[in-house]
Amino acid sequence: MAGSLHGLPGNLFVVAAPSGAGKSSLVKALLELDSHVQPSVSHTTRPPRGREKHGREYFFTSTAEFDSMVLGDAFVEWAHVHGHRYGTSKKAIEDRITHGADVILEIDWQGALQIKRIYPNAVLIFILPPSWEELRSRLERRGEDTAEVIETRLVNAANELAQAKEFDFVIINELFERALFDLKAIVHAQRLKFLSQRRLRADTFRALGIL
Numbered sequence: 001m002a003g004s005l006h007g008l009p010g011n012l013f014v015v016a017a018p019s020g021a022g023k024s025s026l027v028k029a030l031l032e033l034d035s036h037v038q039p040s041v042s043h044t045t046r047p048p049r050g051r052e053k054h055g056r057e058y059f060f061t062s063t064a065e066f067d068s069m070v071l072g073d074a075f076v077e078w079a080h081v082h083g084h085r086y087g088t089s090k091k092a093i094e095d096r097i098t099h100g101a102d103v104i105l106e107i108d109w110q111g112a113l114q115i116k117r118i119y120p121n122a123v124l125i126f127i128l129p130p131s132w133e134e135l136r137s138r139l140e141r142r143g144e145d146t147a148e149v150i151e152t153r154l155v156n157a158a159n160e161l162a163q164a165k166e167f168d169f170v171i172i173n174e175l176f177e178r179a180l181f182d183l184k185a186i187v188h189a190q191r192l193k194f195l196s197q198r199r200l201r202a203d204t205f206r207a208l209g210i211l
C-alpha cells in the first residue's frame with residue numbers, strides 16, 4: 001500500500017497538555033526525526049498569532065465556516081478551548097491512516113477523549129510541565145500571548161492537569177531531550193505492538209508451523 005509502513009492502517013497518536021507545557025515543540029521535533037508520522041492540521045476560530053500560516057499550524061476559520069462544518073458533520077471531534085473553537089476534520093486524518101501513515105494530533109483533553117471513543121486503538125499521551133512556575137515562565141518566555149491570555153491559560157491548566165490520569169501515557173517535559181526520547185519510545189513501541197499483533201506474528205507463526 002502506498003506510503004504504508006507495513007501494508008496495514010496506520011496508528012493514531014494524540015498529544016494533549018496544558019498550554020505552554022511544550023507539546024508543539026515535542027511534536028515538531030518528532031516530525032523532523034520521523035517522516036512516517038504526519039501531523040493533523042486542525043481548524044480553529046482563534047486568530048493567527050506570530051508567524052502562524054493558514055494551512056500549516058491551523059486552518060484559521062470564521063465562526064460561520066466552523067458552524068457549517070459542524071452542521072455538515074465534517075469533524076471527528078471539536079471543542080471550546082480558551083474561548084475559541086478547535087476541531088479535527090475527518091479529512092485531516094482518515095485518508096492518511098487508511099493509507100498506512102501514522103498520524104499525530106495535538107489537541108486538548110476533551111478532543112482526546114472523544115477520539116478514544118471513536119478510535120479505541122488511538123494512543124493518548126499527556127505532557128506535563130515540571131512545575132507551575134516553569135509553566136508560567138514558558139508561556140511568558142514564548143512571548144506570543146498577552147498577560148490576560150496567559151492568565152486564562154494558567155487557570156484552565158488546573159482543570160486540564162486533572163485529566164492526565166485518563167491518558168495511556170504521561171511524559172514530564174522537564175529536560176526536552178529526555179521528553180522527546182520518551183515520545184519516540186511510545187511511537188516505536190506502538191508500531192512494534194501493532195506489527196507483532198498482526199502480520200509479523202502471523203508470518204512467524206506460519207514459519208514455525210504454528211498456524
Ligand SMILES: Nc1ncnc2c1ncn2[C@@H]1O[C@H](COP(=O)(O)OP(=O)(O)OP(=O)(O)O)[C@@H](O)[C@H]1O
Nearest residue numbers: 018019020021022023024025138142173174175176
Ligand atoms: N523542556 C523544555 N524546557 C524549556 N522550555 C521548553 C521546553 N519545552 C518547550 N519549551 C518552550 O516552552 C514554550 C511553550 O512550548 P510550546 O509552544 O511547545 O507549548 P504548547 O504546549 O504547544 O502550548 P500551546 O498549547 O499554547 O500551543 C516554547 O517557548 C518552547 O520553546
Ligand SMILES: Nc1nc2c(ncn2[C@@H]2O[C@H](COP(=O)(O)O)[C@@H](O)[C@H]2O)c(=O)[nH]1
Nearest residue numbers: 042043078079081086087088106107108111
Ligand atoms: N479539541 C481540540 N483541541 C485542539 C485542536 N487543535 C488545537 N487544540 C488545542 O487547543 C489549545 C490551544 O491551542 P493554541 O494553538 O491556541 O495554543 C491547545 O490545548 C491545543 O492542543 C483540535 O483540533 N481539537
